[in-house]
Amino acid sequence: MSDPKLIIALDYPEAGPALALADRLSPARCALKVGKELFVAEGPRLVEQLVGRGYRVFLDLKFHDIPNTVAGACRSAARLGVWMVNVHALGGSEMMQAAREALGDSNDRPLLTAVTVLTSHSDATLHEIGLAGPADGAVRRLAGLAQGARVDGVVCSAQEAGLVRETCGGAFLRVTPGIRPQWAARGDQTRVLGPAQALARGATHLVVGRPVTQADDPMAALHRLEAELRGDPPAS
Numbered sequence: 001m002s003d004p005k006l007i008i009a010l011d012y013p014e015a016g017p018a019l020a021l022a023d024r025l026s027p028a029r030c031a032l033k034v035g036k037e038l039f040v041a042e043g044p045r046l047v048e049q050l051v052g053r054g055y056r057v058f059l060d061l062k063f064h065d066i067p068n069t070v071a072g073a074c075r076s077a078a079r080l081g082v083w084m085v086n087v088h089a090l091g092g093s094e095m096m097q098a099a100r101e102a103l104g105d106s107n108d109r110p111l112l113t114a115v116t117v118l119t120s121h122s123d124a125t126l127h128e129i130g131l132a133g134p135a136d137g138a139v140r141r142l143a144g145l146a147q148g149a150r151v152d153g154v155v156c157s158a159q160e161a162g163l164v165r166e167t168c169g170g171a172f173l174r175v176t177p178g179i180r181p182q183w184a185a186r187g188d189q190t191r192v193l194g195p196a197q198a199l200a201r202g203a204t205h206l207v208v209g210r211p212v213t214q215a216d217d218p219m220a221a222l223h224r225l226e227a228e229l230r231g232d233p234p235a236s
């Protein structure tokens with residue numbers, strides 16, 4: 001199966017709506033992301049159900065702990081059969097190396113990505129936590145650190161996808177949340193970009209949650225987003 005560019009974030013409080021949406025989608029159309037809200041509510045069983053339906057599952061738990069603990073968490077994630085798992089690059093090289101080693105080198109191991117700077121951060125909120133903005137500098141540095149630790153790619157804003165490609169090369173993944181078509185609310189996201197612009201800037205994967213999951217008609221919203229990605233003229 002080819003690797004779908006679109007990753008739908010199943011940020012729901014329980015399994016029902018997540019599985020209902022999964023049943024209306026297809027593994028050829030998108031991968032699915034399970035984050036903290038759904039995982040804390042439903043646990044590994046839900047992940048196994050999605051994997052069992054043939055989906056590539058991105059387990060987005062953003063591990064950030066001492067190296068030994070993160071390595072163990074990655075091993076547990078791999079046992080669930082997920083396609084991608086992630087850590088916070090701010091955990092440092094040693095932690096990322098431990099995560100990568102824990103996943104082994106088999107062909108079917110999960111991909112490992114590292115979150116650089118959360119897409120909700122602005123220059124002001126970065127300053128608050130002691131990181132001098134703009135985000136680009138920190139993203140570039142953390143992406144280099146992640147690549148040095150043999151991580152497969154980073155999670156960053158699509159605004160920074162180009163600079164990550166320039167720094168780390170085309171094979172290094174750029175997984176980009178904060179995707180906002182013009183018709184969708186920004187919510188708590190700060191460093192956003194539209195879907196077509198994100199691809200043009202060098203994103204390899206687009207993570208989309210609320211613009212689809214909170215839409216009155218999620219399937220219609222997804223069609224609209226896919227049309228934008230294909231470059232179809234806007235429907236009149």
Ligand SMILES: O=c1ccn([C@@H]2O[C@H](COP(=O)(O)O)[C@@H](O)[C@H]2O)c(=O)[nH]1
Binds near residue numbers: 035156211
């Ligand atoms: O920097 C980051 C890292 C992860 N996320 C996650 O992506 C989705 C985005 O959902 P939207 O509803 O489209 O905003 C969400 O699950 C986040 O936890 C991120 O947004 N930014």
